[in-house]
Amino acid sequence: MSRQVVTRFAPSPTGMLHIGGVRTALFSWLFARKHGGRFILRIEDTDLSRSTDDNIRIIEDGMAWCGLTWDEGPVLGDPGSWKGPNGPYRQMQRMELYRAKIQELLDKGLAYRCRCSRAAIEERRKTVEAAGKVFQYNRGMDRGKGCADAGHDASEPAAIRFRMPEDGDIVVADLIKGDTRFPADSLDDWIIARTGEGPGDIGVPTYNFCVVVDDTDMEVTHVIRGDDHLNNTPKQIPLFAAFGTGLPAFAHVPMILGADGAKLSKRHGATSITEYQAMGLLPSAVRLALARLSWTPKIDGRAVESAEEELLTDEQMIQLFDLADCQKSAARFDMDKLQWLNQKLIQRSPWQELEPHLRPFMPESWTSKPDAWKAQAIQATQKGKSLTDMAEALRFAFERPAAFDEKAVEKFMTPAVKPALREVAALTGYGHYSPGLANRTGREADGPKGGAQEEHRHEALEAAFTAILERHGLKTKDLAQALRVALCGSPVSPGIYDTLMLVGPDEVAARLQRWL
């Protein structure tokens, strides 16, 4: 009878949510969801200076935007509270537990007080290094120089070190990297608590210690984290043993690099999840793109091998996710692929689903437009790569052109086209579709086409348009381009019928006035 799967994501509040962190969180989330387990969000805020409520809020918002819902952790937007049985989920609020655990180790003799000053240690380090050796506290040449077994003066503040094994190998049975062994003698007695305020006091515990206490206390079964922590694992394993609890499984996921192969940083462009949001990306696209970095979904043991198969839904990702199919090596971030994914996902989303994501990029007046209008506006621009592209492509629908592309004016606003424009200006009754028709999923999609009346309005417009062309001996292109220039200021816009219908007869006539 195996325990329920529990995974966690434990970021520290730095003022932004890094895209690499989101990917790690995503893997943990995927794993928990796949196994019907719980996913914990825990805040590692022992770095006091940066741990503000605002910075924690940034993490929560980023996670929420990405759809990475947590079962235990802080309650979004309410700094004081949390949900889940093993809270609090902020380390600074867990000091009592840490101190108790440290005391326990002290009592068992598994840890000891260390009063060596930094200066003293520095001195000893120099001595060892001068001899061409590596300095390790209480190891090799330094053995017996420290506080390990010396009965010492308890009247002075002290740091606390954990007694590490000295022989053999510590092996990390990693689900992604495979078995990795670390010679015990490459590790030394590390500090689990900083020097306290006064005699007998236990100072602020260190990261590697808190992680182990928290993962134990929160019953985490699978520690999925960045592979920059692989080297920390052999330090942590003896600690788990000291607490007498079983080991969680470990999975160290490779890093995400910038396009140039260097660690992803600000100079590569967007590192914060907020920036991706601002770029007009769908959270689903970000999830997919991130997941596909270092993970190859296998369908019936075969890697996905077509564009169609690449476009996994969340449900498919959850179903297919397997740590065994994760890459061991770091991956470079591929913005092109993300944008392609985004475009595809935009294309195949029903307009109702897109609308809330698009709204933040639209002008105020968007909200007051009728659904039918929104539906058509979205469908007319759904070929865009991003929500910002769509918003940009829809500008003409909200404001009259501020300027007119000179070359286009010269090329398309010919004397021959003016009489035809006059007729277009006189057309009426061709407003936008109703939502019934708009409900169709894509161009030419099967399914309900909506009311025949609405279809008819489009057909009527097209018929009228064609008739005008014939009367004046024009090609579609001639009139369409001239109209685009007049209505949008540029020769680029959605399909000409969509453009007309979105602007509407009255406004079309108004914008056409100056060209007649």
Place this chain on the structure above:
RNA sequence: GGGGCUAUCGUCUAGGGGUCAGGACACCGCCCUUUCACGGCGGUAACACGGGUUCAAAUCCCGUUAGCCCUACCA
């Protein structure tokens, strides 16, 4: 310095002794077309290097090189 991880098209990757080394993105070309796009079809392009083992190595072994991580009273 010590310890650890990694290495297939430009990018993400499949492939784990015998393949014309497969796919996706990007790129290029053609087609479609009322603009921009979308879409369709096709193309260029890779096993880091050196030694082994083997009839046969991208695949197994050993080195080298390169990148990254840990080596803090940071997280």
